Amino acid sequence: MADDDIDDIADALGAVKAGTDLSTLPVKSVSDDSDIVRITLETPAGNVFGRELKRPPVWGPNCDLKTLLSAYGLGPDEVDALEGKELPVRREVTDGRPRFELDLKALADGRA
Numbered sequence: 001m002a003d004d005d006i007d008d009i010a011d012a013l014g015a016v017k018a019g020t021d022l023s024t025l026p027v028k029s030v031s032d033d034s035d036i037v038r039i040t041l042e043t044p045a046g047n048v049f050g051r052e053l054k055r056p057p058v059w060g061p062n063c064d065l066k067t068l069l070s071a072y073g074l075g076p077d078e079v080d081a082l083e084g085k086e087l088p089v090r091r092e093v094t095d096g097r098p099r100f101e102l103d104l105k106a107l108a109d110g111r112a
Contacts, residue, residue: 022043022044022089022091022100023088023089024086024087024088024089025041025042025043025086025087025089025100026041026042026084026085026086026087027039027040027041027082027083027084027085027086027087028040028041028042028048028083029083030079030080030082030083032055032079032080034055035054035055036052036053036054036055037052037053037055037065037079038050038051038052039051039052039053039082039087039102041087041089041100041102043098043100049099049100051101051102053065053068055076059076064104065079067104067107067108068082068087068102068104068107069082071107071108071110072085087102087103087107088102088103088106088107089101089102089103090102090103
């Protein structure tokens with residue numbers, strides 16, 4: 001086993017702390033360039049991951065950004081208010097590494 005493999009496994013294990021609920025993660029930062037909103041979330045172990053949401057020309061029911069903002073009672077120009085909020089996530093292991101995705105279905109269903 002190469003040293004890189006051991007490092008990858010250690011990183012993956014470090015992404016999860018025993019007894020820690022990982023169904024929500026805090027928003028570490030938000031950036032908005034008018035077309036795309038970038039959200040960075042952080043695990044308890046300090047690992048970060050990001051998600052980009054397109055800002056649509058028209059707010060519609062199928063808009064992920066609208067779903068996210070509406071779940072927290074925020075409008076289109078209040079994306080910065082997401083910083084520090086806990087967002088629901090789904091966790092899976094891909095290629096031996098944990099991977100997190102925003103759980104937009106939980107938001108749409110009001111489980112945020």
